[in-house]
Amino acid sequence: MLSFGIMTLNKRSEKSYYLEMAKRAYKYGIACYRFVPSDINPISEKINGDFYNPSIGRWENKEFSVPAILYDRCFYSEDSLSKQCMSIVNWLKARDDIRFLGYGLPNKLELYDILTHTNISPYLVKTMPFTNPQSFIDSLLAEQSLIIKPARGSQGQGIFHIKKAGEGILVKTDKKDAQVTHHFEKTEKAISWLNRLTAKRQYLIQPYVTLSDKDGHPFDIRILLQKDSKGTWNEIGRGIRTGKKDGIISNLSAGGKNIRFDDWITAFPSSLKNYLRDELDEIIETLPAALEEKLPPLFEMGIDIGIGDNGSLWILDINSKPGRKTILNTEPEKREELYTAPLLYAKYLEAGIDKERRPNHAKTVSN
Ligand SMILES: Nc1ncnc2c1ncn2[C@@H]1O[C@H](COP(=O)(O)OP(=O)(O)O)[C@@H](O)[C@H]1O
Ligand SMILES: [Mg+2]
Structure with a gap:
C-alpha cells in the first residue's frame, strides 16, 4: 500500500474534499492519512493524526510514520501555528525519502x-515591493490609482485601492460584507496608517487595472x-x-x-x-x-x-x-x-x- 498524507493546518478546513479523496484511495492501493504538521513528534518522528479506515468509512485517530507522499494543503497566515508548521514542512521537503505532490510557489x-x-x-x-510610505505616496499620481496587497496572498484579504483625492488620500478595501472607505485629509495621516499596516507583513504595489x-x-x-x-x-x-x-x-x-x-x-x-x-x-x-x-x-x-x-x-x-x-x-x-x-x-x-x-x-x- 502506498501511504498518502494530506497536511492541513486546521482539520475543519476542506473536510469534504479530503473525505472524498480518502474514500477513493483504497481502490488505487493507497492508504490515506490526514494530519497537522505540528502533530509530528520531533523525537520519534511518529505522527498522531487521522487514518481513513475504508472498512468503517471514516477517519480514525492513529499513530503512524510520515507517509511516503504528501499533499500540502496548509494555508498559512501570521499566527504562531503557521510559523511552526511552515518550518516543519520545509524540513519535510528536504527529506529524500518523502515526495510532495507539489513543492509550492514563492511569494x-x-x-x-x-x-x-x-x-x-x-x-x-507591473509589481514592485512596498518599501516605505513616503516614497509610495510620492509615486501616487492623480490619474493612476494603485493597489497594495500582501506579498503572500490570502483569499482577497488586505487588498487596498489607493488614490489621490484633493490634498489627501482615499483608501478603499473590500471586507466580507461591505466595502470600507477612508479619506485621509492629510498625507501625514495616510503615512502613519501605511506605517502601521506594513509593519508586520511584506506588501507589494501594482497599478490598479480596471477589470x-x-x-x-x-x-x-x-x-x-x-x-x-x-x-x-x-x-x-x-x-x-x-x-x-x-x-x-x-x-x-x-x-x-x-x-x-x-x-x-x-x-x-x-x-x-x-x-x-x-x-x-x-x-x-x-x-x-x-x-x-x-x-x-x-x-x-x-x-x-x-x-x-x-x-x-x-x-x-x-x-x-x-x-x-x-x-x-x-x-x-x-x-x-x-x-x-x-x-x-x-x-x-x-x-x-x-x-x-x-x-x-x-x-x-x-x-
Ligand atoms: N492590480 C490590480 N488591479 C485590479 N484588481 C486587482 C489587482 N490586484 C488584485 N485585484 C483584484 O483582487 C483580487 C485578489 O487579488 P490577488 O492578487 O489574487 O490576491 P489573493 O492572493 O488574496 O487572492 C483579484 O482576483 C482581483 O479581482
Ligand atoms: Mg487570488
Whole structure:
C-alpha cells in the first residue's frame, strides 16, 4: 500500500474534499492519512493524526510514520501555528525519502521577478515591493490609482485601492460584507496608517487595472490546471468569479459569485471570443513550463486572469494550493476527476517514472 498524507493546518478546513479523496484511495492501493504538521513528534518522528479506515468509512485517530507522499494543503497566515508548521514542512521537503505532490510557489514578488524574464511577461501587472510610505505616496499620481496587497496572498484579504483625492488620500478595501472607505485629509495621516499596516507583513504595489464588467462588477477567469496520471499538465476547468458591484476584488471569500465560462463568453462577438480563447490557451500552454523551468515541480495551480477594458489579459495571481469552489460550482460534472487526480498523480510519483529534477528547496515557500 502506498501511504498518502494530506497536511492541513486546521482539520475543519476542506473536510469534504479530503473525505472524498480518502474514500477513493483504497481502490488505487493507497492508504490515506490526514494530519497537522505540528502533530509530528520531533523525537520519534511518529505522527498522531487521522487514518481513513475504508472498512468503517471514516477517519480514525492513529499513530503512524510520515507517509511516503504528501499533499500540502496548509494555508498559512501570521499566527504562531503557521510559523511552526511552515518550518516543519520545509524540513519535510528536504527529506529524500518523502515526495510532495507539489513543492509550492514563492511569494507574489519573487514570482513576479521570476516570470518577468519569461515569455509570459506581457501578461503580468507591473509589481514592485512596498518599501516605505513616503516614497509610495510620492509615486501616487492623480490619474493612476494603485493597489497594495500582501506579498503572500490570502483569499482577497488586505487588498487596498489607493488614490489621490484633493490634498489627501482615499483608501478603499473590500471586507466580507461591505466595502470600507477612508479619506485621509492629510498625507501625514495616510503615512502613519501605511506605517502601521506594513509593519508586520511584506506588501507589494501594482497599478490598479480596471477589470470590471460593464455593470461595474470586478471579475476574473479562474483556471485550474493539474497533472494527470502520466505527469502531463491538463486543464481541469475554468469559471468566472464576479465580485460585488463597484467592488475591488472578485474573490468568493468577499461575496463573489460564479458564472459558467461558456455562458459568459457567449456575450462576446465571435472575433473577440476567438481572441480570448487563443490568448487563454497561450497562457495555459506557456505558464507551467515557465514556472517549472525555474522552480521545483508542482501538481496543480489555479490561475486568476483579469480582462481589461480593451480586452487585454492580465495574470493576477497563481495559486499552488488552489481552491475548487469555482469549478465545483460551475462544472459539477468534474467532481470525480477533482477527487481522484491527486491519487492518480501520487501513483505516478510512486511508480518512479517521474523524470522531474530534484526540488530546489530554498525557493519553496508558502503559497
Ligand atoms: N492590480 C490590480 N488591479 C485590479 N484588481 C486587482 C489587482 N490586484 C488584485 N485585484 C483584484 O483582487 C483580487 C485578489 O487579488 P490577488 O492578487 O489574487 O490576491 P489573493 O492572493 O488574496 O487572492 C483579484 O482576483 C482581483 O479581482
Ligand atoms: Mg487570488
